[in-house]
Amino acid sequence: MIDSKVERDARSEPLDALRGLAISMVIAYHYFGFKFGIFGVNLFFVLSGFLIGGILLDGRERPGYFPSFYGRRAFRILPLYWLLLMIAPPDHWGYYLLFIQQAAWLQFGFPVHEPIFVTWSLALEEQFYLILPILIFWLPRPWLIRVLWGGVLLAPAWRWLFDAYLPHPSWLCLLPGRLDELFGGVLIACLTRGYCRSRTTWAILALIAPVCDVVHFALVGSIAALSVVGFTCCVAVWSAAITERPVMLRPLIWMGRRCYALYLFHMLVYAAVLKLDAPFSAFIALLATCALAETSWRVIEAPLIGYAKRRFARMDSGPNRIIGAAVMPDR
Structure with a gap:
């Protein structure tokens, strides 16, 4: 029998709507100049930490922990990613294949105006996927919580250092500087599973990074106080996770399920649309992108997800069966 808690985390309309809101914000930022849309990436990171963290926490004692997780992630992420690299082959493509394109960018410059630059967040998430399963599998619960909070509390300091000593926008694109959002999502998954002994202590810890970021911004003002945005996204994800009633926001839910x-x-x-110099280019691009996403979902993504569930089913065995979840790379 499917565990209702895991099922709700993995595929719920409130979380799908949040994913849809996140990708809508990102597209609005790129297509229509909506300046706050860039924070959709922050929401994606928290969602990824929450959903992937929940899957790993519930599956850590089951056989096939690593093969199931990495097998499903490979079938979910790699086909479309490889297709993108074939359509628009980037410079230093070997780095892209290994999801370490930030290393090339630090050497040769950040291609912020190229379409392929959006893969920075996917690369960061893939790096996150390498470390989180190991942490959850090997660390006892008390030490896991300490490491997660350590990553959250140190993330602002990493961003300050990257901004001071590395090329712009390293502070946005390197993993240590985004752990407050990714590990914050994992901590929400821990919270919903009863790992928290003192909610007061956790609430105090959750406020430390935002307060420090605000103070740094007031004194220096060089980079945004991302911890405040991350904290807000964590509250939104936690609220969606405990919501029992379905959210009747069908367009957002549709976008959330096709967001990758x-x-x-x-x-x-x-x-491509801009090259046509057509009127209403942004709206034409939006319609074309949605049509492409629907085609991709039906022809490529859904069949591969179904195959991966059958192929890597060992982690699904037992009374608390784990469902393949859609995370940030399900965008």
Whole structure:
């Protein structure tokens, strides 16, 4: 029998709507100049930490822990990603294949105006996927919580250091500086599973990074106080996770379930449409991107997700069966 808690976390309309809101914000930022849309990436990171963390926490004692997780992630992420790299082959493509394109960018410059630059967040998430399963599998619960909080509390300091000593925008694109959002999502998953002994202590810890970021911004003002945005996104994800009633926001839910293709290809489509010099280019690009995402979902993504569930089923055995969840790379 499917565990209702895991099922709700993995595929719930409130969380799908949040994913849809996140990708809508990102597209609005790139297509229509909505300046706050960039914070959709922050929401994606928290969602990824929450959903992936929940899957790993519930599956840590089951056989096939690593093969199931990495097998499903490979079938979910790699086909469309490889397709993007074939359509728009980047410079230093070997780095992209290994999801370490930040290393090339630090050497040769950040291609912020190229459509392929959107893969920075996917690369960061793939790096996160390498470390989180190991942490959850090997660390006892008390030490896991300490490490997660350590990553959250140190993330602002990493961003300050990256901004001071590395090229712009390293502070946005390197993993240590985004752990307050990714590990924050994992901590929400821990909270909903009863790992928290003192909610007061956790609430105090959750406020430390935002307060420090605000103070740093007031004194220096060089980079945004991302911890405040991350904290807000954590509250939104936690609220969606405990929501029992379905959210009747069908367009957002549709976008949330097809957000991976929307994320990967929206800038490529936009660049192609701009070359046509047609009126209402942004709206034409939006319609084309949605049509492409729907086609991708039906022809590529859904069949591969179904195959991966059957192929890597060992983690699904037992009374608390784990469901393949859609995370930030499900954009």
